[in-house]
Amino acid sequence: MAKNSAVSMAASNLESVSSSASGQPAPRKSAGPRAAARRANEKRILAAAEEVFALAGFTGATTAAIARRASLPKANVHYYFRTKKALYRSLLNNILDLWLNEADSITEDADPAEALSAYVRAKVAYSQNRPFASKVFANEVVHGGSQIRDYLENQLKARVDGKVSIIRRWIAEGRMSPVDPYHLFFSIWAATQTYADFECQAAAVLGKDKLTAGDYRKAADHVEAMILKSCGLEPGGAAGS
Amino acid sequence: MAKNSAVSMAASNLESVSSSASGQPAPRKSAGPRAAARRANEKRILAAAEEVFALAGFTGATTAAIARRASLPKANVHYYFRTKKALYRSLLNNILDLWLNEADSITEDADPAEALSAYVRAKVAYSQNRPFASKVFANEVVHGGSQIRDYLENQLKARVDGKVSIIRRWIAEGRMSPVDPYHLFFSIWAATQTYADFECQAAAVLGKDKLTAGDYRKAADHVEAMILKSCGLEPGGAAGS
DNA sequence: GTCTATACATGGATAGAC
DNA sequence: GTCTATCCATGTATAGAC
Numbered sequence: 462m463a464k465n466s467a468v469s470m471a472a473s474n475l476e477s478v479s480s481s482a483s484g485q486p487a488p489r490k491s492a493g494p495r496a497a498a499r500r501a502n503e504k505r506i507l508a509a510a511e512e513v514f515a516l517a518g519f520t521g522a523t524t525a526a527i528a529r530r531a532s533l534p535k536a537n538v539h540y541y542f543r544t545k546k547a548l549y550r551s552l553l554n555n556i557l558d559l560w561l562n563e564a565d566s567i568t569e570d571a572d573p574a575e576a577l578s579a580y581v582r583a584k585v586a587y588s589q590n591r592p593f594a595s596k597v598f599a600n601e602v603v604h605g606g607s608q609i610r611d612y613l614e615n616q617l618k619a620r621v622d623g624k625v626s627i628i629r630r631w632i633a634e635g636r637m638s639p640v641d642p643y644h645l646f647f648s649i650w651a652a653t654q655t656y657a658d659f660e661c662q663a664a665a666v667l668g669k670d671k672l673t674a675g676d677y678r679k680a681a682d683h684v685e686a687m688i689l690k691s692c693g694l695e696p697g698g699a700a701g702s
Numbered sequence: 703m704a705k706n707s708a709v710s711m712a713a714s715n716l717e718s719v720s721s722s723a724s725g726q727p728a729p730r731k732s733a734g735p736r737a738a739a740r741r742a743n744e745k746r747i748l749a750a751a752e753e754v755f756a757l758a759g760f761t762g763a764t765t766a767a768i769a770r771r772a773s774l775p776k777a778n779v780h781y782y783f784r785t786k787k788a789l790y791r792s793l794l795n796n797i798l799d800l801w802l803n804e805a806d807s808i809t810e811d812a813d814p815a816e817a818l819s820a821y822v823r824a825k826v827a828y829s830q831n832r833p834f835a836s837k838v839f840a841n842e843v844v845h846g847g848s849q850i851r852d853y854l855e856n857q858l859k860a861r862v863d864g865k866v867s868i869i870r871r872w873i874a875e876g877r878m879s880p881v882d883p884y885h886l887f888f889s890i891w892a893a894t895q896t897y898a899d900f901e902c903q904a905a906a907v908l909g910k911d912k913l914t915a916g917d918y919r920k921a922a923d924h925v926e927a928m929i930l931k932s933c934g935l936e937p938g939g940a941a942g943s
Numbered sequence: 944g945t946c947t948a949t950a951c952a953t954g955g956a957t958a959g960a961c
Numbered sequence: 962g963t964c965t966a967t968c969c970a971t972g973t974a975t976a977g978a979c
Binding site for chain 2: 614651666680
């Protein structure tokens with residue numbers, strides 16, 4: 462099936478990030494009523510795609526379903542994003558940008574407890590507010606991440622390595638217990654994202670249809686406490702043993 | 703609109719769980735050389751399917767790919783499992799059985815630290831030894847779990863509720879710190895399964911192709927320590943505050 | 944029971960009218 | 962830029978010879 466899959470086109474970094482991330486008609490620069498309409502339509506399609514890809518995965522999602530969800534004829538979707546894969550990759554790029562900036566609270570001179578607490582809470586909030594984005598990312602990674610290999614190995618690794626250095630310094634300075642910083646991140650990601658990616662399982666076990674705002678509050682409290690304790694930190698911001 | 707997209711196929715509950723869970727030819731009972739060959743072939747197909755479904759998801763997996771991986775002609779796969787969905791559901795049933803029995807170490811009279819430690823280690827070992835099974839399950843849940851709703855809401859919930867009662871008692875008896883038992887399980891599942899489901903992300907961040915035995919050892923140590931600390935427990939088995 | 948050839952449906956992508 | 966009609970590849974499932 463895969464033929465020359467995906468990874469191949471990893472190189473072609475399309476126009477970096479934001480704006481009109483896909484098509485080829487590429488109008489002048491970015492202003493004007495036409496460009497505005499284009500951006501609006503792209504946004505609509507991307508929002509629809511986020512939901513459909515999250516629910517059905519890449520192959521399970523159909524352009525027809527995405528078009529329907531965006532209230533557009535199927536051909537329009539192909540007009541703005543020439544192929545299904547191009548649309549998928551645009552969507553992934555948007556999602557990865559969100560991912561990268563979530564750990565901003567972890568800085569050299571921050572208080573460890575406050576920084577980790579803020580990070581955990583931001584991640585839980587993300588699971589609550591952008592469950593579809595989280596699921597698209599999860600789906601991609603579970604299936605081997607061929608479309609985001611470059612991102613994982615370079616941008617994400619670099620970002621995480623930076624945060625790991627900070628945590629190592631905190632440990633060296635005795636501001637928190639010695640824990641493996643990489644695995645600490647793996648645990649934070651897993652424990653927080655599970656409320657988006659595995660929501661239906663958590664909800665079923667709790668005997669409800671879907672998680673409530675109260676559940677997310679409890680989730681944030683629980684994960685925060687777990688992470689802080691595992692680092693020998695107290696919620697207030699003081700360092701323990 | 704949204705005719706009966708993917709999600710709809712939840713209703714058809716097939717034969718409950720165990721044995722040869724699929725075909726319709728259904729020979730006599732279970733003995734004889736024919737039956738043995740049948741079981742062997744079914745096993746081969748299921749093993750191949752586990753890998754293919756894990757890598758590509760339900761819709762992304764093709765019967766041709768499964769047949770190829772099992773070194774059988776495509777028609778044989780359909781002979782043993784009439785439809786792709788029947789094969790998928792058989793596979794899921796096998797996987798769910800594994801899932802249910804993993805928490806066996808958590809019993810009324812066990813030592814909390816030892817019981818939780820054993821559970822965490824069993825889960826990490828499962829991620830290491832059966833990554834494809836874990837991914838198939840993860841994929842199903844991420845996509846809404848329509849094929850396993852009944853399992854999640856009944857069997858799994860009942861099993862977890864039982865374990866939750868035990869943990870509540872441990873807390874009441876002062877044998878561990880007060881934590882929300884449900885969220886404790888969510889964290890354990892997430893933090894351990896991430897080493898199978900999100901392996902490629904962890905590997906990329908660690909700068910390698912795939913996780914090594916040493917990584918899994920570190921992972922188990924890390925998650926064990928985190929869970930025990932979050933419950934106010936010491937690795938040895940003694941209870942802390 | 945095994946396998947080759949094939950029927951039939953779905954879905955990605957495009958042509959070409961508006 | 963928008964949309965309808967259509968092309969064509971892929972993939973599930975089966976018929977029917979061995």
